[in-house]
Amino acid sequence: MKTGVWVILFFALFEPYSFAQTSSSHRIGLESHYGWIIPHNSELKDISSSNPISIGITSQWMKNSRKNWEACHCFHYLGLGLSVTDFQNPAELGKSWNLTGSFEPFLFRRDKFSISLASGIGVSYLTKVYDPLENPRNTFFSAPISFLLFVTPKFTFDFSRNWAVQTSFSYNHISNGGQRQPNRGMNFPMLGLGVLYYTRKIDLPEFEKHQLPTRWFFYSDLGINSRKTTDGTRKPNFTLAAGAYRKLSGIIGIGGGIELAKDFSLPVEESRMEALIPAVFLENHFLFGRFDFSQRFAAYLSKPLGYQENQVFYQRYTLSYLLGKNVQLGAGLKAHGHVAEYLDFRVGWRF
Secondary structure (H helix, E strand, C coil): CCHHHHHHHHHHHHHHHHCCCCEEEEEEEEEEECCCCCCHHHHCCHHCCCCCCCCCCEEEEEEHHHHHHHCCCCCEEEEEEEEEEEECCCCCCCEEEEEEEEEEEEEEEEEEEEEECCCCEEEEEECCCCCCCCCCCCHCCCCCCCEEEEEEEEEEEECCCEEEEEEEEEEEEEECCCCCCCCEHHHEEEEEEEEEEEEEECCCCCCCCCCCCCCCCEEEEEEEEEECCCCCCCCEEEEEEEEEEEEECCCCEEEEEEEEEECCCCCCCCHHHHEEEEEEEEEEEEECCCCEEEEEEEECCCCCCCCCCCCCCEEEEEEEEEEEEEEEEEEEEECCCCEEEEEEEEEEEEE
């Protein structure tokens, strides 16, 4: 974690000079949070009674060029963050040290007030994980190195040229992406209060948005990861999807499609065809230029015997970036309600 501290300090202290010849803003943030743990299973109710607290530092930068604006049809900050979360249950839950990257577009700007929506992903080091003898109740975490995903609406008020105060509401999820069991993952919302210092601040121009397209967008994507079998080895898992969506506004699109999963880690009796998992889905897209944050609500059409026996529906959350005109790269999370099943890498093609 010392390396992470030096990375953050480098960007916080020296980044303003590296962009001295460009039109960009840079700010450093310090924020504290207070939250609660969602017990998404009755067995987790007792261990979920504590209230997590955290403190973190961020370094964010933003350019005001039209090219940068067209990446999401909005001005946005990119950032790095370092934080520590104390779950206030030292014996069973311990702490998480988090190193994250974030994308934060403006949703609304007027005078000194703005609303933004930050989202990001990172790596967490967990000091307490599941142990069948010494820590059996902590089925949230089973791997010290796990992943953190978050989405955070933020409200910012600039009370001077260089200083601002910020409040936020974050929804956080930590899990190991199904790489080790048990992996129920933890969901914990938090309220935040912080202060921002602008090392450099520029005025933002106004750019005209393109006319809203009326056509349907068609795409396909492939998800790839590996999952552990009953004998402890790892086997590949593929998910192929095809879908379409239409924009309802500049940032919202609605659509649907089908997907077919082939999980080689699942046991079969006679043929690998038994491990095919078809599903249909409805999907919402938050579209910020080249960025696409989609949420699929899917229903299984069939599934192998013993796989997710009590589940009919699932969600898949995907964050992707459009390279050129057609290629999309990103990552996805499959979950059943509040319980994450796995993370995967995704590559797609938009027609």
